Amino acid sequence: MGKNIVQKILDDHIVTGTAQAGQEAGIKIDQTLTQDATGTMAYLQFEALGFKRVKTEVSVSYVDHNTIQEGFENGDDHKYLQTVAAKYGILFSKPGNGICHQVHLERFGVPGKTLLGSDSHTPTGGGIGMLAIGAGGLDVAVAMGGGPFFLTYPKVIKVELQGVLRPWVAAKDVILALLEILSTKGNVGCVVEYGGKGVESLSVPERATITNMGAELGVTTSVFPSDEKTRVFMEAQGRAKSYRELKADADAEYDRVIKIDLSTLEPRAACPHSPGNIKKLSELKGIKVDQVLIGSCTNASYRDIMLVAKLLKGKKVAENLTLGVACGSRQVLQMVSANGGLAHIIASGARILESACGFCIGNSVAPGTDAVSVRTSNRNFFGRSGTTSAQVYLASPEVAVAAALSGEMADPVEYFKNFDYPVIEQPSQFTIDDSMILPPSEKPDQVDIFRGPNIGDPPVNIALPELLKGEVTVKVGDKITTDHIMPAGNRLKYRSNIPKYAEYVFEREAPDFSSRALQNKNSGLYNFIIAGDSYGQGSSREHAAICPMYLGVKMVVACSMERIHRANLVNFGIIPAVFESREDYEALQKGDLLEISDIRKCIADGNAVTIKRESDGATFNLRVELTEREKELVLAGGLINATKGA
């Protein structure tokens, strides 16, 4: 039987485990990327694990998230990251060089290779035919040290693309259409592989928009074939030598096939407050818009920004609204400034924002009270923009410009009907200037690592006790994202200071959580988090596990859980348990005192776990499905303890 692309790459990289869907497999990682908001902790862990040099083919440390730098903390983190990179053999992409995923695609992505990144949108690399996976920083630290990355050998969903997109319908509409079909939950353990004739019409940056936002499906990653379009892109990036063709065998099999006819798609938007809440623009037109933001790792390629420039040329942004534009990388910014595109954007009345994450993570340009914001980014979780009452819609650059010019939601097909759709040709040669990517030091022994006062040691956990007794310190609903658990925005600067950052766990959901949990911890009780379906959606931030661990959380019990967050919990010694029935979830309440008398034995034996509620003696059955490797981590109190033999 032939192989699909996912199987080909995985089978080339598997070093341990079983190549069978649902089983755990360990794979070799060729490349890693980190960004500054997750990277500081990842490198602190790399150091704590005692590694002396990265063993990957390429490891890059990007600075793109915390670039507002209110106070000394982020600047210090950047310096720490730069010195660590110089010492341990890592390339360092300076702030201003662009967003990690965009820069990595341009300068480092190689078809057929594996990429592990401490950011959930690492699957952007699937646009160039990589198997690119997002993970917690600790998993990336292990991979940098040469250890395997463990994942569930996936089921593969083929998305068969037919036809060609109509003018004004964009790559973003393809992924929004897929989100409409698959939704944001229930896809754990799957990879999406694109195929079909329709693939040929999509450029690498368009494919990358699709694989980037595939993260919102909750799949492990998404991947496109590597073909002539890939070759042309790599050649234009001066990297033709790294190109290789990659396609599925004709008789490859898939677990599911979904067909999308590109020529029938209409412009869409994800409505507040979920990337899965999709509506067609025809249903949204007329909604007044206060803010339009174009940028992020999803839609800020040369193609996207040039399209925006051409659409804005000679026009003015509507009076009632603010438009902000951020190029995804310095390469894009250099090119659109050299060819005059930037001048049209400036002349239209747009604000030019830094080539960084910026607005996407809510650390700048927060909308006003009740404001409607249309963005080309990938997440519109409640409060993520920095304003809880804001209504954030996610859409293509085409939709964003139609809104910016008209002042309201407008279907670009209709709005631009008297305008020729600008075809943006891929340049035969992109501007190549890697001067903001610093190579590691040639004299690593002489590099002193800089540590500012905000940088603490990674917190130490204790091994799992035999008697687990504690309080339900918080009970949350369905689809709780890591943005709900561990807010980013203006709290981001505390990423390297766990005791301080831990004060903000569930800041909006349960403002008393942190103090209550700490009080329990100090009086010898543990904390339980009770949650509904799809707990831990969204980002890879391991702080959503580290900070609860620091506060004495030993178990999360949810109706279901997302992949990266579940792995992060295990890495930090928190048991990821699942309710046998939804009624049990309904029955447990905040404040309940719970007890498991023989938890170590249950975990070690792989038995079902039963919790007893102290007040009435009621019992609740839980499933704790852990591999032998994961059991060891949970029993030891996390990966660092297990590695050090604690």
Ligand code: MIC
């Ligand atoms: C995000 O888009 O949510 C982030 C910020 O990039 C996160 C990483 C982080 O929290 O630092 C992600 O996607 O993993």
Ligand code: SF4
């Ligand atoms: Fe940055 Fe936003 Fe992309 Fe996350 S989703 S990497 S915050 S641009």
